[in-house]
Amino acid sequence: MSEQPILEAREVTKAFGGILALNRVSFDVFPGEILGIIGPNGSGKTTLVNCITSFVKLTSGTIRFKGTDITRKPAHKIADMGITRTFQIMRPYYSLPAYKNLVIPLFSPRAKRTGGWRGGGKLGDRNTVGIDILEEIGFERDSYVPYKMASALPTGYLKRLELARCLALKPELILCDEVFSGLSMSEIASMVPLIERLQMDGITLIMIEHRLRELFRVANRVMVLNFGEKLVEGTPDEVMADKSVKEAYFGSEEVEEVMTYA
């Protein structure tokens, strides 16, 4: 690939005390693609997201975004550059209604610069822009759901709210940490076109998933982590055929299922 990667991770290493959560992981993400990251529990996927977004400091290694070294930048600067993330353990503002949750990212310097969600220029009323984004992400506009307290929303909506908070910043790269987990089949089925539309809008995505079947359908490339190390990287087909991946997931029914399904 001749294209300049949007994100370059080199030898990323993170140690928590004696545990090596990430061991010299290197990879590239190219503009406009969806990179899937899979791996068994505790393999370091969330830690990788935390390292990229500077929520934890790396032990060693470098991360570059569009050629700029972002390794030591504070978390809010990184988000300001257009790298946003969702949290595996969802973090809405529970004491605020859903649409008011979006007033906060819309108040950020980046949102002010990029002019909110639709169109440029002056950002209008943040409440209506927030409701627009929620509609975009699958909240029914004319129902009462956007006005509900975040604490009263079911998981499916909270996952969408996580994504909506990213979108409010008009990001270039979204790191999704298990946005499908905890959702029913039908809820995932309605999320998939949403992800595809984000890709069509030119947003690059890194998707961490345990739901392999759904991930393999949307991802352009997949990287496998195991015990903090990169196992393989390739197209979904290549990864599925790889022997070491089967070993890492040995006994996991999901892989068996995906293998037979493919």
Add this chain to the structure above:
Amino acid sequence: MGNGNTEQRRRERLDRGIKVRSDGLYALMSWRELAYLIVPRLVLIVGLLVLPLVMPGAYWQRVITIVCIYALLALSFDFLAHYLGLVCLGGAFFVGVGGYIAAMFNSSLSLPPLLTVPVATILGAVICTLLLLPCLPLRGVYFAIVTLMYPLVLARIIEALDIFGGTDGIMGVDSFANQWLEQYAVISLVLLFLFGTRRLVNVDLGLVFRAVKDNDQAVRASGMNISFYKAIAVFVASAMGCLGGACLVHIYMWAGISLFALDFSILPIAATVIGGAGTLVGPVLGCIILVPISELLREFGTLRIVFYSLILVGFVVFRSEGLMVYGERKYHQFQRWVKV
């Protein structure tokens, strides 16, 4: 609703407030709803304004002034604690900084109180915010402990280095032109800051404050520097405290290390507990109750601490939500029997 013919009664609880509270969308539909919104505010404003007139004598009028100064401190505490999650036990720190600045500008530059008070408010808030800047990343009990230290440390420094008048303090500070001016100035300031902070926590900037309390990591992930927003809020809160301190100095015509006394940190917190945390008006109400009681008990000397603690314990045990939270709920709800 009344078309059922079964003779069964059900207790219905209505929430009048929901309609008017939902973003003021329907707020102006009828005079009744308008009154529903305005009357409580009017009662508060008029009540505070007539208080000095109904007080028997200058002593109790002075008590009202002190109530207002504590009310500013309680507002500042409630705002930081319940809209930012910063439990600040350093109310006395704000009072001291604001008070000393006002006293110095008055005694050395002989500026009139009308100028020293605003100067002390702004300059004091800047100084307090700068000094608290290193603590802003601290959370919960750590922030509380460190802020508790600040007034103690400052008082000891003034004592040890014998600066700003040392243990004698700064004497001969001008008083306000007259007692009426003094009282209505502080009462208007309390009303101004009360409605001001209530407005602030509901505009977009205030939502960011509340988000920092709710979930600061998500705020960081939204590209916002949480320390910056905490600093803005600390500035607002310390401005209220410094304002209180500056007024106090002109009322007592003296600034000394007793401005850093623990009372200024603790009584506002007790008032917040009694009045209802997070309501902003509750802490003001709490001061109106608590300060006169502690005045009445003055003749008991140090023993009044016991009475005072008993009241506090009683409130915490029996009505921990606070007067205002309870009152607001009862005001918004009313019950009636309906036939089902």
